[in-house]
Amino acid sequence: MTRSQISRRHVLWMGGGAALLAALPGYGQSIPQPVFSDYPFQLGIASGEPSADGFVIWTRLAPQPLEQGHGMPAAVVPVQWQVAEDESFRTVVQTGEALARPELGHSVHVEVAGLQPGRPYFYRFTAGRERSMMGRARTLPAPGADVQSVRFAVGGCQHYEQGLYTAWRHAAAEDVDFVFCYGDYIYEGRSQRMRTVSGWPVVSVRQHPGQEVYSLEDYRQRYAIYKMDPDLQGAHAAAAWFPVWDDHEIDNNWVSDLDQDGTPPEVFRLRKRAAMQAFYENMPLRSTSFPNGPSMSLYRRASFGNLLDMNFLDTRQYRTDQPCNDRWRVECADLSNPKADVLGAAQEAWLMEGLTSSRARWKAMAQQVMMMDLDREPGETYAANLDSWGGYRAPRERLLRGLTDQRIKDTVILTGDEHQNYAGNVHLDGQNPGKIPITSEFVATSISSGGDGADMRPDMPEVVAVNPELRFNNAQRGYLVCQVTPDLWKTHFRVIDQISTPGGSVSTRATYALEHGKPGLVEA
Ligand SMILES: [Fe+2]
Known part of the structure; x- marks a missing residue:
């Protein structure tokens, strides 16, 4: 030209x-x-x-x-x-x-x-x-600086139709150093004026136009609808974000080149290419994450002086197919498939190397799907969430044994995906926990996915009763605020009373803490 x-x-x-x-x-x-x-x-x-x-x-x-x-x-x-x-x-x-x-x-x-x-x-x-x-x-503290405090928010899962972004409005006022967004920034599905929740009809709080999104222009428009929300804009304006995707930025429960519908991988890759370009276009990412066809480099690390290393993980792009055909709450031999992968070899090696060589007081793994080994269905048999680490026994055990064998201590796992709040300790076998937890996990609920929610879902008391590593469970909407100091990691579960009309109020539903050098959560 x-x-x-x-x-x-x-x-x-x-x-x-x-x-x-x-x-x-x-x-x-x-x-x-x-x-x-x-x-x-x-x-x-x-x-x-x-x-x-x-x-x-x-x-x-x-x-x-x-x-x-x-x-x-x-x-x-x-x-x-x-x-x-x-x-x-x-x-x-x-x-x-x-x-x-x-x-x-x-x-x-x-x-x-x-x-x-x-x-x-x-x-x-x-x-x-x-x-x-x-x-x-x-900006981050200078490398190796003596840092006494870092405060950050954790949020994600913001289905536009299912609720207002009141949680982001409150998060924007939290005066945090940064925000970790664990994904489900958009949802790819068609518009739904109504849906059914526990057998009851629920009318969507607001609607976005359109069918399920496939093309680049579709995804661009979906991001535009979400991003026009002033509360979301306020949360972006208030602090720098580290965004990662989960599944709905591309398609429900996708992993690698596979979707849930049996689409040929070469066809699904075309959709991934469009979705990943739109993700890059709409996120404040560096050129190191520039999309390369149907792939994108998203795992990375940020260090806060000598206090905290944040490892942001991608648990979708390199993962093997969900076991047992990704059905909910079943057990099958696939759960223990030794060839299964969640992070993929390169990311797993990068993570272990970073954790092993870190000199930070705290080391966080900021990611998407639950690490705790919860029995989801109290009863005679164990039932895992197959789209979480619980469906991938071999890579889960490899990671946890790596932490133990390398004496990597004072780690924290931050998770989304579940649309519920959880706090718990992580053991190799959740049903038979050892004396000392290997690490601990905070699972953030959702900003809006699932609607108003409730303090306790009907099955929660039973789920808590059969899962000894679990300390806390709640199903309201909200976000986490983590306050990290050299001796204490505190996570505040901030919940919103309702998100179906404007003006919902925020409160701290619970605070759980970790003391440096002492594995296991304590209520604070
Ligand atoms: Fe979600």
């Missing part, structure tokens, strides 16, 4: 089929102001992947978020950004221009570097005459 052809494609845009106004100067030169048919920052802003000297800042231009093409021209559009030391942007420390490209849904991922460690910064974007809201992000 010649320079003049490129120039002609850099045009001003009115949106909605309006006329192109003028040609812009050549590529790389200063470009006049684009004009948009509506506010272009309706999907909000975000920051993520903080390091000791920077973080990613993100936005996606979409003046017509739900339209095909999101109200943008098939052209590159410049976006200016600023990072400041103060909320009023009096001390701007960095500025730049990024290009929002149509190939990437007009998303912008700027990897800001050269900042000071362990302090908050503020950022915002400008496109044409339009300015975004402001976001806040904190």
Whole structure:
């Protein structure tokens, strides 16, 4: 393409089929102001992947978020950004221009570097005459620094139709250093005006349009609906996120190249390719996570000085098929398949190497599916959740034996997926726990999936009674706040009274703690 052809494609845009106004100067030169048919920052802003000297800042231009093409021209559009030391942007420390490209849904991922460690910064974007809201992000402490406290939130599973994002509204006010999102940021299914819960009809709190999503444009529109929620935008603006996916970013209970419907792997890979591109476009990820066809590198580590190592894991992409045809609560020989994998060889080796060499006081595994070996159906036989580590005995045992054999202590597992809160200790055999737990696990409930929820589900007392490693179970909506200090890890289970109407209130339902050097949860 010649320079003049490129120039002609850099045009001003009115949106909605309006006329192109003028040609812009050549590529790389200063470009006049684009004009948009509506506010272009309706999907909000975000920051993520903080390091000791920077973080990613993100936005996606979409003046017509739900339209095909999101109200943008098939052209590159410049976006200016600023990072400041103060909320009023009096001390701007960095500025730049990024290009929002149509190939990437007009998303912008700027990897800001050269900042000071362990302090908050503020950022915002400008496109044409339009300015975004402001976001806040904190850089990580300097490597090896003596860190006395880290405070972070854990949230995910935010089905749009099943409830409001009141939990994010409250999480945004928690003054956390970062957010770990364990996935199910979107749900891929068709719109449902009603559903049935325990045999009762429930009307959806709100609806998104459309069928189940398959194409890149479908996924883009689904993200747009979710991201237009102001409470979710507020949670992104309040702190940097480390997002990972679970299953619904692509398809329910997918693993590797397999979906639940028996779709040929080569066909499912086309869907994965679209879903993964949309995930990248809508998350504040680094270029190291740039999608490569139907795969994407998502496991990574963040260190908070000498206090905490966070290992963010991907338990979907490299996993072998669920055993026993992924039926709920059955037992079959497949559970003990020695060739089964959850993390895959490369990620598992990376994790064990990182845990073994870590000098941090606390080492967290931030991931998706439950590690505790719970009997889900009290009765004569044991029944596992086959989509969790409980359905993968061999890799589960390999990981836990690795922690024991390598004397890796003071580990914490953070989990989502279940749409319930759990706190418990992890043993090789949950039904016959040893004297000393190998590690402990906090399972965060959901932001909205499952609707209002309840303090106790009818089967909970029995489930608690037959699972000696379990300390706490609750089925309200909410998020976790983890307060980590050198001697104590505290996890607060923050729950919302209801999410079906605006204004739900937050409270701490329970707090469980770990004392450094003393395995096993204590109620705090
Ligand atoms: Fe979920």
